[in-house]
Amino acid sequence: MAQRIVIGMPAYNAGKTLEPTVHRIPDDIMARTDEIIIVNDGSSDNTADAALRLKDRYGKVTLINHPRNRGYSGAAKTGLQACVDRGSELVVWLHADGQYAPELIGKLLRPIERNRADLVQGSRMKAGGARAGGMPIYKIIANRALTFLENVVFGMHLAEYHSGYMLYRGEALRAVPFHRFRERTFVFDQEMMVTAHLMGFRVKDVAIYTRYADEESHLKPVPYGFNVLSFVWQYLEGGYNFPEVRRYRERQRAAENEQLERAS
Numbered sequence: 001m002a003q004r005i006v007i008g009m010p011a012y013n014a015g016k017t018l019e020p021t022v023h024r025i026p027d028d029i030m031a032r033t034d035e036i037i038i039v040n041d042g043s044s045d046n047t048a049d050a051a052l053r054l055k056d057r058y059g060k061v062t063l064i065n066h067p068r069n070r071g072y073s074g075a076a077k078t079g080l081q082a083c084v085d086r087g088s089e090l091v092v093w094l095h096a097d098g099q100y101a102p103e104l105i106g107k108l109l110r111p112i113e114r115n116r117a118d119l120v121q122g123s124r125m126k127a128g129g130a131r132a133g134g135m136p137i138y139k140i141i142a143n144r145a146l147t148f149l150e151n152v153v154f155g156m157h158l159a160e161y162h163s164g165y166m167l168y169r170g171e172a173l174r175a176v177p178f179h180r181f182r183e184r185t186f187v188f189d190q191e192m193m194v195t196a197h198l199m200g201f202r203v204k205d206v207a208i209y210t211r212y213a214d215e216e217s218h219l220k221p222v223p224y225g226f227n228v229l230s231f232v233w234q235y236l237e238g239g240y241n242f243p244e245v246r247r248y249r250e251r252q253r254a255a256e257n258e259q260l261e262r263a264s
Contacts, residue, residue, distance in 0.1 A: 003113065005033045006088035010075035011096035015046035021094070022054050022061075024102040035086060036061045038096070039079040042069030047096075071184035072164075072219075080168075080178060089170040093189075100165040104208050108167050117204035118172040119196050121189070122165030123158070127207035134211060142221065146228050153232050154194055158205050161190045161228075165208060172201045177244040186219050187231045195240050199248050 007025070011018055022036065038051045040063060048065060055061035064078055076093070083091045090112065092105055100122060111117035124135065125143060135143075147160045166189055176199065181191045193203050234240070 002032055003089045005029065005090045005092060005109075006083045006086050007033055007036045007092045007094055008079035008083045009036065009038045009094050009096045010041060010072060010079055011038050011043065011047050011051070012041040012069065012072075012075070013043045013045045013047060014096035015043070015050050017098045018047060018050045018096045019054060021096055021098040021102060022058070024098070026103060026106060029102075029105045030058070033060060034088065037079055037082045037086075038063050039075045039082075040065045041071070041075040042066045072186050073181060073183055073188040076188045077179060077181070080173060083168075084170075084174050087170065091168040091170060091173050093164070093166040093168070095164055099210055100163075101209060101211075105167075108165070108206050108208070111204050111206065112167060112169050116202070118169045118201035119193060119203045120167040121158070121163055121193060121203070121205045122167075122208035123160050123205040124163050124208060124210045125160035126205055139221065142225060146225065150190070150228075150232060153235065154197065156193070156197055156203060158193075158203070159207075160205070161193065163208075164189050166192065169201075172196055172199075175199060175201075175244070175248055177242050180242050180244075182231075185227045185231075186224050187227050190228070190231060191240070194235060195242075195245060198240060199245055200252055 018038070025033070036054070036058070038061060040047045040051060048063060051061060051063040055063065062082070064082060066074065066078065080091070080093065090109060094100060094102060094105070104122060108120050108122050111120050125147070143160055143162050146162065147158065150161045151157055176192060176196050178192060181188055197203050
């Protein structure tokens with residue numbers, strides 16, 4: 001029997017794109033979805049009204065309102081904690097601006113459902129999806145340069161670290177101490193992948209297509225680049241070796257040793 005899904009969506013001034021994005025979720029995925037949790041991050045437009053219309057249509061929509069904008073990381077912490085509280089074994093983190101294709105949820109879930117991954121990132125840089133989708137060339141160059149540095153430091157061999165299309169096995173999402181991540185940055189998804197990797201979870205990237213249209217981006221390239229470099233430096237300084245990470249690794253080592261003793 002197919003596992004049930006919870007979908008979390010950060011939404012900031014997404015009144016025009018939220019409903020079309022949800023409507024694009026495939027019928028078979030929607031049938032397996034217990035709840036769609038929308039975090040309205042202090043929007044100044046009609047994002048909340050759009051979410052309530054979705055609730056009227058689908059019934060399974062929950063709206064969480066931030067009175068003030070808390071930034072992408074704040075919306076992610078609220079949304080993913082709500083997903084954790086639901087106890088779901090499959091969690092999809094889907095942006096409300098429509099840039100990441102909801103039609104690909106089934107494809108991205110497959111490595112988790114086949115027990116080949118614990119976290120899956122939809123990668124725009126794999127198989128040329130970014131260029132085909134119209135990503136500006138300067139963003140492609142910056143993405144590749146930062147990714148090269150991050151692969152050297154983290155040793156994860158990913159095609160990119162900068163996509164926010166994320167899917168989680170429930171166990172991994174419950175274990176990663178994302179409440180400790182930095183505030184008001186766009187590197188939250190990178191922090192999730194790297195911390196999960198430190199804990200021994202399997203991180204896999206899967207090629208996606210994307211599109212760059214006329215939606216407004218709230219990510220400013222230069223500050224973002226400095227945030228990434230700050231994140232890398234913090235990692236090198238041991239800043240992500242949280243107590244929860246150490247305890248989880250110790251439990252995993254103890255379990256592995258116990259298995260070896262039983263086998264011997």
